[in-house]
Amino acid sequence: MDNEIAVGARLKHARLNLKLNLRQLADKVGCTESYLSKVENNKVRPSLPMLHKIAVTLGISVAKLFIDGDNAEGHVTVMRDGQRQVLRTEHHRAGDAVSLETLLPSHLCTLLEANIHHVPAGASSQGFLEHQGEEMGFVLQGELELTVSDQTVRVGAGDSFFFLSHLPHGYRNIGSVDARVLWVNTPQSF
Structure with a gap:
């Protein structure tokens, strides 16, 4: 990345x-x-x-x-593999920060936000978020423990999930391999 x-x-x-x-x-x-x-x-x-x-x-x-300031031309915007922007967060331990890989050009999208969350083994969201909107995810690889309000669930590769964003929510990688999750929010809030 x-x-x-x-x-x-x-x-x-x-x-x-x-x-x-x-x-x-x-x-x-x-x-x-x-x-x-x-x-x-x-x-x-x-x-x-x-x-x-x-x-x-x-x-x-x-x-x-x-936002990188580029304007898309035409009706379709393509973000090629290896060219998408990545946002890294604070390290959980040396070398294993959660990172978000953007899938949509946020300067063009106002209602939808989509990222791939790269979550190293043992890493977490480091707390809970609360904001307006709805979220869904699809686990591409690995396994997460997802907590929404007072409910905790395990989700693994091939599983999808949905929740209302105003509820306190967070996650952690409980597996031994890095997790990758396609994560979609609406409206853009994160």
Whole structure:
């Protein structure tokens, strides 16, 4: 995955557009100024819940971090294998961060968001997310433990799932191999 997105500059740009300093944003999202500075300078990768909290506070979706400024021509947009952008999150252990590979051009799609979640063995979403919308997933490889509200289920290759996004939700890879999950949200919220 060579097309890793460095989200720091995009988050900083959004923060400055709102005329917020680091302390103000840190207070709103519940972290330190130092941590935010490291995120903005791509020294650390935030967890999925923290990245979502920062993006929502800045009035953007995580999907907007995938925007590269290119405009599609015609009625069909193709995102070739190996050319899609990848967003990596905070490491669970050395070397095994969850990453999201974008499947749709977020600057063209306003209702739908689709990614492939690459979840190394033992890695997790590192907390729970809650937002408006609906989500579905299809496990391409591996096995996850998915928790939605007070229900925990195991899903493996070939399984699909659906839930309402306003319920607290998170996941972890309980298998011995990396998991790959096609994950679709509507509206764009992550």
